[in-house]
Amino acid sequence: MTTENNNVPLESTTEDNFNVASHSMVKYSRQVSRATAKRLSLFFIRRLVLLLITIVVGVYVTIIVANMGGYVDTILKAQIREEVNMQVAEMSAKSHMSADERRDLTNSMIADREKLAGLDKPFIVRSFTHLKNALTLNFGRARFMISDHGSRMVRNIILERLPATLLLMGTSQLLLFAVSLFFALVISRHYGSFWDKLVVALSPTSSIPPWFYGIFLILIFAAWLKILPFGGMVDAPPPPTKLGYFLSVLKHMILPAFSLFISSFMINVYSWRTFFLIYSSEDYVDMAKAKGLSSRAIERRYILRPTLPNIITSFALMLVGIWTGATLTETVFLWPGLGTTIFEAVSKYDTAVIVGTTIIQAYLLGITVFLLDFLYAIVDPRVKLGGGK
Amino acid sequence: MKRLKETFRDVARYPSAIIGMIIVLALIIFSIYTIWKIPYNEAIKMWRASESVVYKNPRNARPTWVNWFRKDKLPLSVDVVAGEDDDFTKVSEPRASGGNSIEFVYTFDYESNELPQDFFVYFTSNYQTKNPFVSMVLQTPSGEEIKIVDTGITRNQNYRFEQDEKLRTRLKRLHRGNVPSTAMEGLFSKFGSDPFEIDKGSYTLTIQATTFEEGSDVDAELIMHGKVFGLFGTDNLRRDLKVAMMWGAPIALAFGLTAALGTAIITMFISAVGTWYGGWLDELIQRITEVNMVIPYFAVLIMVGTFYSRSIWTLLLVTIILNMFSASIKSQRAIFLQVKESTYIEAAIAYGASDLRIVTRYMIPRVIPMIIPGLVSAVPSYVFLEASLALLGLGDPSIPTWGKVINDARNYGAQYQGLYYWILEPAVFLMITGLGFALLGFALDRIFNPRLRGM
Numbered sequence: 001m002t003t004e005n006n007n008v009p010l011e012s013t014t015e016d017n018f019n020v021a022s023h024s025m026v027k028y029s030r031q032v033s034r035a036t037a038k039r040l041s042l043f044f045i046r047r048l049v050l051l052l053i054t055i056v057v058g059v060y061v062t063i064i065v066a067n068m069g070g071y072v073d074t075i076l077k078a079q080i081r082e083e084v085n086m087q088v089a090e091m092s093a094k095s096h097m098s099a100d101e102r103r104d105l106t107n108s109m110i111a112d113r114e115k116l117a118g119l120d121k122p123f124i125v126r127s128f129t130h131l132k133n134a135l136t137l138n139f140g141r142a143r144f145m146i147s148d149h150g151s152r153m154v155r156n157i158i159l160e161r162l163p164a165t166l167l168l169m170g171t172s173q174l175l176l177f178a179v180s181l182f183f184a185l186v187i188s189r190h191y192g193s194f195w196d197k198l199v200v201a202l203s204p205t206s207s208i209p210p211w212f213y214g215i216f217l218i219l220i221f222a223a224w225l226k227i228l229p230f231g232g233m234v235d236a237p238p239p240p241t242k243l244g245y246f247l248s249v250l251k252h253m254i255l256p257a258f259s260l261f262i263s264s265f266m267i268n269v270y271s272w273r274t275f276f277l278i279y280s281s282e283d284y285v286d287m288a289k290a291k292g293l294s295s296r297a298i299e300r301r302y303i304l305r306p307t308l309p310n311i312i313t314s315f316a317l318m319l320v321g322i323w324t325g326a327t328l329t330e331t332v333f334l335w336p337g338l339g340t341t342i343f344e345a346v347s348k349y350d351t352a353v354i355v356g357t358t359i360i361q362a363y364l365l366g367i368t369v370f371l372l373d374f375l376y377a378i379v380d381p382r383v384k385l386g387g388g389k
Numbered sequence: 390m391k392r393l394k395e396t397f398r399d400v401a402r403y404p405s406a407i408i409g410m411i412i413v414l415a416l417i418i419f420s421i422y423t424i425w426k427i428p429y430n431e432a433i434k435m436w437r438a439s440e441s442v443v444y445k446n447p448r449n450a451r452p453t454w455v456n457w458f459r460k461d462k463l464p465l466s467v468d469v470v471a472g473e474d475d476d477f478t479k480v481s482e483p484r485a486s487g488g489n490s491i492e493f494v495y496t497f498d499y500e501s502n503e504l505p506q507d508f509f510v511y512f513t514s515n516y517q518t519k520n521p522f523v524s525m526v527l528q529t530p531s532g533e534e535i536k537i538v539d540t541g542i543t544r545n546q547n548y549r550f551e552q553d554e555k556l557r558t559r560l561k562r563l564h565r566g567n568v569p570s571t572a573m574e575g576l577f578s579k580f581g582s583d584p585f586e587i588d589k590g591s592y593t594l595t596i597q598a599t600t601f602e603e604g605s606d607v608d609a610e611l612i613m614h615g616k617v618f619g620l621f622g623t624d625n626l627r628r629d630l631k632v633a634m635m636w637g638a639p640i641a642l643a644f645g646l647t648a649a650l651g652t653a654i655i656t657m658f659i660s661a662v663g664t665w666y667g668g669w670l671d672e673l674i675q676r677i678t679e680v681n682m683v684i685p686y687f688a689v690l691i692m693v694g695t696f697y698s699r700s701i702w703t704l705l706l707v708t709i710i711l712n713m714f715s716a717s718i719k720s721q722r723a724i725f726l727q728v729k730e731s732t733y734i735e736a737a738i739a740y741g742a743s744d745l746r747i748v749t750r751y752m753i754p755r756v757i758p759m760i761i762p763g764l765v766s767a768v769p770s771y772v773f774l775e776a777s778l779a780l781l782g783l784g785d786p787s788i789p790t791w792g793k794v795i796n797d798a799r800n801y802g803a804q805y806q807g808l809y810y811w812i813l814e815p816a817v818f819l820m821i822t823g824l825g826f827a828l829l830g831f832a833l834d835r836i837f838n839p840r841l842r843g844m
Contacts (some may be wrong), residue, residue: 050679058683066692201405204827207769208820209777215795215804215816223804230804327687328777342688343781346695354692361685369682 040377047373055366056135059359063130066355073119073126079143080117084109139356144348145341154356157341162360164233165337168253169326172260177315180265184272185299191277199269206267211328213259218332221255228255231334256333260326264318271314275307308379316372399836406832412825420639427635435632436789443627447506447614451810452622452630461502464615469495471609481606484599488521493596493609499530500589504573506614508550510596512542513608519601526597530590531579535563537594542607550576622810624794625801633789634814640790641772641822644705648771652712653764660718661752664725665744674718681714687777694783701785704778708771717763721756728755758837766830769823776819791815 067073088106091097097105114120118129133139139154147157187196221228228251229235235248279285280303288298330339338357345353400406427435435442445468456462472479477495484490514521525537525548537556538548550556550572560575561568567583569575578585598607621630663674693707728734729752737747778784779792780799798804798811 054676054679054683057680061680061684062689062692065689066696204405204409204824204831207766207773207823207827209770209773211777211780212773212816212819215812219804219809219812223807223809327691328780331781342691346691346781346783349695351696354688354695358685358688358692361688362683365685366683 043377044374048370051366051370051373055362056131058362058366059134060127060131062358062362063127063134063355066351066358067123067127067130073123077114077119080113081110084113134355134359137360139359140352142345142350142353144350145344145353154352157353158338158356158360161337161341164335165326165330165339167249168256168260168330168335168337171253172257173319175257176261176264176268179261180268181272181311183269184276185304187269188273188276188280188303189295189299196273199266199273202266203270206264208263209328210260210263210326211332213263214256214329214332217255217259231332233336252335256329256335259333260329268314268318272307272311275310276303279303279307305379309376312372312376312379316369316376319368319372396836400832403832403835405828406836409825409828409830409832412821413829416638416642416822416825419635420642423635423639427632432632432636432789433787436628436636436787438626438628443623443629444509444511445612446623446627446629447616447618448623448627449625449808449811450506450614450616450618450623451808452620452814453617454620455810456617462500463503463617464499464501464505464613466615466618467497467611467613469611471495471611477609477611479609486601488600488602488605491598491600491607493594493598495594495596495611496591497594498591499577499587501615502587503616504571504577504587506616507573508576509612509614510548511610511612512546512548512598513610514542514544514546514598514600514606516544516600516602516605519605521598521600521605521607523596523598523607526595527576528593528595529576529588530592531588533563533580535560535576542598621814624797624811630794630811630814633791633794634818636789637791637794637815637818638822640701640788641775641819644701644775645768645772645822645826648705648708648712648774649764649767651709652715652767653760655709655713656715656718657721657753657756657760658748659713660721661725661748661756663718664722664729665748665752671722674714675722678714678716678718681711682716684711686711687774690774690778691781691783694778694781699783699785701775701788701790704775704783704785708774717760721760724756724759725752728752762830762834762837764830765826765833768826768830772819772822772826791819 084106088102088109091105092102118126121129137155139158141152142154142157145157146152147160149156149160151157183199187193187199190196218230222230231252233249233252234245235252239245239248282302285298285302288302293301326337327339327342329335330337331343334340338360342354342357344350345357400410445466447466450466451463453465456465469477471477471493476497477493479491479493481489481491510525512523520541520543522539522541524539527535527537529535536559537550538553540548553572557569557572557575560572563580564575564578565581567581567585569578569585574585577587579588594611596609598609600607619629619631621634623629659674663671689711690704690707694704697703734747734751737751742750775784775790776792776795779790780796782796784790784793784796792815794815795812798808798815801808801811803809803811
């Protein structure tokens with residue numbers, strides 16, 4: 001909770017800029033900010049608890065879907081039966097066992113193994129065991145896949161791949177946010193110009209997902225021009241120096257990051273520019289113009305500030321949606337992140353990894369939603385008025 | 390009616406809307422044409438690629454139109470039936486000892502710098518006990534005569550040049566030092582050339598068939614597998630991509646439109662009912678919406694596709710269920726809350742309208758104009774969703790779709806082997822579909838959303 005409290009004074013100082021700074025006003029505003037801090041932290045505690053409940057329910061639903069009607073259990077049972085049958089066949093080859101003895105042995109071994117796997121308990125009980133395991137990131141062991149360090153634990157496989165995904169997503173999304181905000185501001189200043197019309201005309205191109213741009217970019221830059229790699233994250237063999245490694249990763253990241261960037265760029269610029277235009281036709285903006293404020297000041301205080309909550313909301317929705325695109329983009333570029341992991345797991349039918357990756361994604365989504373809520377509350381003064389809503 | 394007319398006039402003012410509408414209409418017409426031209430069962434049969442369906446198709450052939458952009462033309466694929474074509478003649482003469490002596494002559498010009506993939510002759514004959522006998526000779530432009538084969542034939546017999554070991558041995562001998570790697574290389578290269586140089590000019594293939602019974606006859610069909618085929622080319626299993634390109638359209642439209650429409654209608658209904666009744670129902674719907682936001686819906690779809698069913702209709706249903714409680718419930722709720730307070734609703738309550746009547750007759754119609762743009766804009770995302778699942782290998786196994794063709798191409802490594810047409814064709818179709826709906830949706834958004842008017 002400390003981070004939120006740290007941010008509150010920052011919030012109130014910006015607000016102070018609007019006030020005439022007489023002594024009594026400062027005192028008053030300090031009181032206000034203390035009260036706001038309390039309300040804000042209350043708000044966050046509430047949000048955090050609600051979000052945790054939401055995540056738990058989300059993960060539980062995911063588990064139910066993964067194990068609906070005990071379907072995964074059936075697969076597991078069949079696997080156990082097959083393994084036991086083979087073991088018994090091996091044993092009976094060396095010793096003399098009658099058919100009855102062999103059958104009894106098989107059945108008792110299957111029963112033991114099923115009990116060990118917790119398959120004898122009813123589905124409801126099992127689903128809560130699964131939930132507990134999932135929440136503590138205890139996803140069990142993969143059937144076929146192994147992590148690069150040789151571990152069979154699903155957790156290790158996923159945690160090993162997570163940084164790659166975060167690197168790619170973080171870079172492309174931050175770049176996207178900053179660049180499109182800048183372009184949207186510039187273009188809203190020149191409403192009706194050629195560039196403005198171009199953005200409006202090109203905004204439907206964002207209906208095409210990033211992996212699709214990826215396919216084209218690969219064909220152009222890798223297959224045809226041969227200047228960038230087809231995929232992967234680093235050259236093989238990896239460069240020995242740290243700088244060389246960094247540059248190699250950078251080179252491999254250009255195409256995937258660019259395809260994630262380009263698929264959302266136009267729609268972002270378009271919708272944010274539209275927000276700016278809507279808000280710049282408000283009366284208080286005309287008022288500010290009449291007062292003779294500089295256009296920079298108007299932009300910062302009267303246009304950017306009130307639109308920021310909207311911008312963050314649209315960015316949040318996009319970010320939530322982009323996880324889908326990231327799965328495919330990674331697969332197309334063979335980027336060794338979560339998306340490629342889920343693709344590999346699907347093709348190898350490694351159920352534990354599929355369930356584990358899905359749950360990790362639920363977590364990531366939950367964290368995204370929370371962080372954006374947090375940002376939202378900082379930039380939107382109305383949240384404070386509501387206190388705990 | 391008047392309002393509809395006005396809307397149309399508004400739409401006509403946006404060029405992007407007109408382009409979008411033309412694309413969408415064209416897609417619908419194309420889909421209807423596809424269903425009429427290649428019925429569903431036939432399409433599936435063609436896509437299963439049994440030998441009897443694909444024997445005429447070369448492997449990995451580019452579409453024919455690539456030749457327009459190439460200086461050295463790729464060899465065309467040829468399929469001629471004796472007697473039906475001027476180039477492939479059939480002359481039959483009775484023999485003194487019974488039966489017929491039939492001569493097939495096929496004359497063709499070969500001008501390409503590339504070798505064809507293969508040559509086939511399919512013989513069909515009728516006889517009682519004595520098999521007919523055929524011998525084939527190919528005359529090259531340099532005037533050489535190459536004996537291809539002497540063989541007896543059954544009722545349905547095919548002869549493949551590339552699979553005849555004896556022919557290869559003979560060609561090896563004819564070419565002396567330089568050993569041809571395929572029969573085609575041996576047949577179409579100048580003798581003694583090193584490296585092999587294609588002998589361009591007029592070739593004549595003469596097939597002499599002899600039957601030994603009264604009324605016994607032989608027919609021949611000659612097939613040359615070139616390096617280009619049809620309007621769309623073929624894949625590694627020799628399937629004509631035309632089937633998938635054409636059938637991709639109705640499937641993409643059906644999936645995209647059903648998902649968008651289903652999701653929009655159900656979402657609208659849920660938020661209307663929630664707002665009208667309020668209380669715990671409203672609260673529950675909002676909580677479900679929040680949980681739904683945290684569920685990684687693509688990953689869940691992947692799970693469903695892997696564990697339960699890859700049927701496109703199951704995945705469609707799951708898509709609708711997962712999108713029912715989308716974030717748009719929140720924005721619609723805000724509108725419904727306003728509507729709920731308006732006076733005409735009060736009037737409706739006063740005259741004793743039922744809850745159902747108020748929700749369906751008075752509340753829902755108010756938001757319909759607002760959800761239409763979103764609905765149209767959502768279609769591409771569902772079309773691409775189907776393609777995304779297919780790209781992961783979770784496409785419906787029995788139905789040919791654009792996404793599955795891209796998946797096949799990538800699995801085969803088309804991008805590394807220069808078979809770009811294989812990826813680009815479905816990609817272009819997907820892109821046109823996506824852009825068409827997006828253009829229309831964006832324009833509608835500007836028409837129906839008063840705040841965006843003129844922006």
